[in-house]
Amino acid sequence: MSQCTAKKAWLAKALTIINADFNRSSDTHLIKVELPCFVGVALYLKDESTHPTGSLKHRLARSLFLYGLCNGLINQDTAIIESSSGSTAISEAYFARLLGLRFIAVVPLSTAAEKIKQIEFYGGECHRVEPKDIYAKALLLADDLNGHYMDQFTYAERATDWRGNNNIAESIFAQMEREPHPIPTWIVVSAGTGGTSATIGRYLRYNPELHLNTQLAVVDPDNSVFFDYFKHRDATATSTKGSRIEGIGRPRVEPSFLPDVVDHMIHVPDAASIATMRWLEGILGRKCGGSTGTNVYGALMLIADMLKNKQQGSVVSMICDSGERYLNSYYNDEWVAQQQLDLAPYTTQLNNFMRTGKLQN
Template structure:
């Protein structure tokens, strides 16, 4: 039997993240812009919520015991969130990752005690996702008493993300007019849309995806930034009450990160930068003084060697000049 009481204090620290007013960007764009700081979860991302909910629900439903091996595909924040939860519970974890994982994340999940399987087989679009999922299936067949958290279709993923919207509403005292949500597994988007529909909120939800992702159709192509986009269609229903979606080039996501750092001194990951870029793309369609919220999904420190590294951006994303010339405006 797994003893959960000993980790109640740590688990209680997940969620209830602050929301802050972005004064400088608000004045520049003539809106009221807020940031939901999911980067201030103990694992520094919103995937702490999903990891906690998925694992604890599986324990309650008898799918996991103290001898179970957890298996998941992730090269980003879910890997860190699950590694922390499994460390706390004394559970074995195998993370299936790919070469796009950054060194910081890889080192973190190993420090938390996870075993790492690295796949190196790309599909026709240049993505490793198919190979990662096939490896998960193979491991499930070969390892007795194994369980996959399967963030791509597990309903306990979006269920955990519902809280983000309710916390935003509580902090603001009202529904925001617009909410930007980056997508990958689409668990966050699904959870937020469910809560918007449940509360009959007037909030217009805008999904932000990466160019090269096929979540909303189109052709798959190579992507380098973790945490956004996918080379497969989502298994969650994300079309009920979705206001709009927008595709952002990865270089523009980096520009959004740079702008957020310069204007508000917030160091965020690429999915947040994509939301900032999307906001600038759509600002002429947003009424003056509207309340707008973005979600800072994770902390930017784990991307110092990638998103915030000029050589990496030039090599991987095709930046022709230096980072000082990278801008969303002008």
């Protein structure tokens, strides 16, 4: 067998393995959140934590591997390198193990220990560096090992088929078909790479009847530049601090974040994200991660406006990952105190919202 034929045979096998894994996976559940104040409105959370690797990033990792394989960037000897705050690296380590490939994650020093353990569980290696160094270190490793830098922050928006093919947007609308308000008034997501907002925003535009009736809102945490970039379009904007809400928010404008497909952006303080995440545990009976808190706080802000204006409709957001990954940070009172975050005002605000439908400070 020639070298060329062997490479093609390996590629065919690799694609079969990934597609078989996809075929074994069911769609993620869409949870309806019930609150006393919801009159004429409904909140739904798409539970992405139920993917095999426990987060929304499972979709992205699969797409990035397929993109790399079909573009000839990954073969049977390729070391895979990624810069990640954890969840994408966990999912990519899973797929790398399926294909028998070496995987190295370059992660910030602050990455939750639970995430490091998961990356290593799937056979991945971790290089912990200062947040400002993750891109340069990943590129250096890829060059030294003659490997492939997955670069989720560049390729997320192009690796996913935004026209359909069971992407997250198509799945949401299919699951909403039998609900009282099947076409959401808002879809609310957070941005790490920007890939999810790009996929949903493009899908809405590709289906004009949806685009006319559904708006896309992106929520952004502290120490992230996406919100300012959306307002001012300054692509050189940077932040000297990394995001405390792992998986979302970036200190620089990433190529995969497409502001022109976003209708509205909301800045959510980190204290609000963490308070909402903890508050949500009492509603759902389970722990969710910090980015879920960011999503839900933004969704509740929009619902409060809908209730104020006596507007009926539905709002869809998502559970990005499980809170079990953050027991030593977001669910740890000592960690919260060290971060000088005061959750009490937001907890009071959320409890009042349950009764009144008003989200006031």
